[in-house]
Amino acid sequence: MKSFEVNFDGLVGPTHNYGGLSFGNVASQSNSQQASNPREAALQGLEKMKALMDMGFVQGVLAPQERPDVAALRSLGFGGTDAQVIEKAAKEAMPLLVASCSASSMWVANAATVSPSADTADGRVHFTAANLNCKFHRSIEHPTTSRVLGAMFADPEHFAHHAALPAVAQFGDEGAANHTRFCRSYGEAGVEFFVYGRSAFDSRYPAPQKYPARQTLEASQAVARLHGLSDAGVVFAQQNPAVIDQGVFHNDVIAVGNGELLFHHQDAFLNTEHVLAELHGKLQARGADFQSICVPRDQVAVEDAVRSYLFNSQLLSRADGSMLLIVPEECRSNPRVWQYLQSLTASGGPVREVKVFDLKQSMQNGGGPACLRLRVALKETELAAVNPGVIMTPALYGTLTRWVNTHYRDALRESDLADPQLLLECRTALDELTQILKLGAVYPFQIN
Template sequence: MSDFREVNFDGLVGPTHNYAGLSHGNIASMGNRALVSNPREAALQGLAKMRLLASLGVPQALLPPQERPDVATLRRLGFSGTDAQVIERAARDAPHLLSAASSASAMWTANAATVAPSPDTADHRVHFTPANLVSKLHRSLEVAGTTRVLRAVFHDPTRFVVHDPLPAHPDLGDEGAANHTRLCRRHGDPGLHVFVHGRSVRDENGAGPARFPARQTAEATAAVARLNALAPDSILQLAQAPRAIDAGVFHNDVICVGNEHVLFVHEQAFADADAALDLIRRRFAARTKTELCVVLVRASQLSLDEVVRSYLFNGQLVTLPDGGMVLVAPAEVREQPRVAAYLGELFADPANPIHALHPIDLRQSMRNGGGPACLRLRVVLDAAERAALPPGVWIDDAHATVLENWVRRHYRESLAQEDLADPLLLEESRRALDALTQLLGLGSLYPFQQ
C-alpha cells in the first residue's frame, strides 16, 4: 500500500479579515459584529496553528486568500468607475454589499469543497467538488476563486479531479466538508463517507429549526457523492437535529468530528440520535471490518450552548506518525469550567482513544465563528499524490517564518467597518497577494495579475 497520509490544507487569512456579522445562524459572527479586527494577528494565529500541526508530524499545507474587496462583483451589481470609485460608491449606497464583497471568509476552507480520496473513488483519483455556498451572499462570492485555487494546487489530471460546483440554487445548497466526515480503519483504507444535511428535517414533534435556517440539503449531498465517484456502500446520509441548528450548530463540524476509526460527537448532533449512531456503527463495521470507537458526550455532561460557545468539537482530531491521536482545540475549551472539567475526565479515562489535547489561540477567527476545524480542508493523499503538488504550498518551520514575515510586511494591525471604504485597502491586498503567489510558486492566480 502507498504511504497515505491526511494533509490539512489551511486557508491563509486574508488582509481584509473583519467582523461584519454576515453569517446569520453563527452566534459568534452575529455577536461580534462591528468589532475592530486585527488582520495581522489573525493571519499569524492561523500560521501558528499550521506550524503546530507540522511540528507534530502531521502533513500541513495552505491555500491562499482570495482577492478582496471583490471589485468585479461590485461592478456586476451596477457600481462603475475606477476601482476606487466603485468601492467609494458601494460604501455610500450599499455598505452591506461592500461588506459582503470584502469578506475574508474563504479562510475557512472546511467549506471549500468535499473531498473523496483515491482509495474510495471509482477511477482511483482524488475528487473535489467545490461547495456552492448559496446560503450566504458573502460566501457564494468565493466559489469561482476557490475552484480556481483548487485547480492550481491539484493540477495533475491523472491524479486529481476538481469538478464544477453544483448549480447555485437553494435546493442544492452545499456547504462542503463542514458537513462531511470520512471514517476508516487507516487513512489509506476504504472509508465510510458520512454526509449530514439540515434542510427539510423535522424532529420527533414534526418541527424543523425555528430560530436559524438550515444550510445543507440532502439533494446536494447526493449529487456530491455521485460527482466524487463514491460507491453506494461507502455513503451514509444523516440529518442534523433541528434543536442543534437552533442552538448555533450551523455546520455539523461544530458538534461532531471524526478521524480514522474514532468519532467524537455530542448526543444531540443528529435527528433520532440513537438510531443514527447505531447506523453509523453498523455501516462502518460492514465497510471496514472494524469496530467504530464512539466518544459520546451526553447533554447532561455538556449542553448544546456550552458546545457552541467553546467549539470543542470544532477541533482537529489528527493521527500522529506513531499512530497516536490528538485533539487540536481552541483555547476556549480551557476557559469554560464545565468544558475543562469534562476534558479532565476524558483524558483521565484509560479507554479514551484521544491521547492528548493541544489548545491553540485562534481568537481572531473564533470571534467570527470559525475554529480550528473551520480553517482546514482534510485531503488524504499517497506519496505520489503529495509529490504532485506545488512545493510552495507545504508548511514547515522555515516556510512558516517566511510567511509570517510576509504577513507583518503587508497586513494592517486593525480594521474597522468604515475602513472597508478605503480604496488603499484594495491596493495593499493586491500587493500582498502578488508577493504571495511568488512565494507559493502558483503563478498568475488572480484576475488582477492577468
C-alpha cells in the same frame, strides 16, 4: 504504500473584519462591528500550522480570496474605476461593500468536499468546490476557490475537480464542514459521512425554525454521485434541527470524526442510534472497528459546545495509534467543557491528549480550529503530485510570517473598508503570495 491526512489551513486574508454577516453563527453576529486585527489573525493561524508541522503532521496552506471583490460590486451596478466602485458602494450600499470585503474564505472547511482515491470509482482524489449559496458574502468564493485548488492539485492523473453545484437553495452546499470520512487507514476504502440540515424536496424531513439549514440532503447526494462513491461507502444523516436553532450552523460545530472515531454531542443528529448502527455496519464491512464518543448534554450543554467550539476541533491520529484533540483557548476558559476534556483524556480511551491554541481573532468571527482546515487524504504518490509550494516547511513559515508582517494592517474597522488604498494593499500582497506558493495567476486582477 504510505498514506497521509494532510490539513490545508486557510491563510487569513488582509481584510479580516467583523462584519456580522453570518445569520445563525452566534459568534459572528455578537462581535459585529468590533475592530479586528488582520495581522494577528493571520499570525495565529500560521502558528497553528507550524505547531502541527513540528509535531510531525503534513501541513499545507490554502491561499485567501481577493478582497474587496470589485467584480461582484460591478455585477450589482457599481461602475467606474476600481476606486470609484468602492467609493460608490460605501456611499450607497455599505452592507454590500462589507460583504465584498469578507475574509471568511479563511475557513476552508467550507471550501470544498474532498473524497480520497480509495473511495472513488476512478481511483482519483475528487474535489467539489462548495457553492455556499446560503450567504452572499460566501457565495462569491467558489470561482477563485476552484482556481486555487486547481493550482494546488493540478495533475489530472491523480486529481479530479468539479464545479460548484447549482447556486440555488435546493442544492445549498457548505463543503467539508458537513462531511467526515471514517477509515481504518487513510489509504484504504472508507465510509464518507454526509450530514445535512434539511431536504429540499421532501417535506417529511423536519427543518429548523429560527436559523437556516445550510446543507441539503440533495446537495450531499449530488456530491457523492459526482465523486463516484458507492452506496456501501456513504452514510447520510440529518442534523438535529433543534441544535441548528441554537447556533449549530454546521455539523463541525457539534461533531468531529477521524479514522475509526466519531466524537459527537448527544443532541447532534436525528435518529442517532440508527446513524451509529449504519456507520458501524458499513465500516465493519471494510475491516474497520468504528467507535463513538458521545458527550452527554448533562455534562456539556449545546450552549457550552457552541460558545467553546468544543467540537470544532481537530482530531488527529498519532504514530502510536492514539489521538490528539486540538481545541481553542475558549475550551479551557469554559469550566464545564474543560472538566469534560480532563475526564476524556484520563479515561484511557482513544483521545489521549488535548492541545490548546489561541485563535481569538478567528473565534470572534465564528470559526475555530476545524473551520480553518481542509482535510485531504493522500497516498504517497498523490502527495508527491501536489504543488510543493503549498506544503508547510520551516522556510515557508518564516517567509509567510514576514509576508504578513509586511502587508497586513494591525487594525481594521468598517470605515477602513471604504479606503481604496486597502484594495491596492491586498492586491500587492496577493500577487506576491502567488509567487511564494507557486500558484500562478489565480486571482481576477491577475487574469483580467
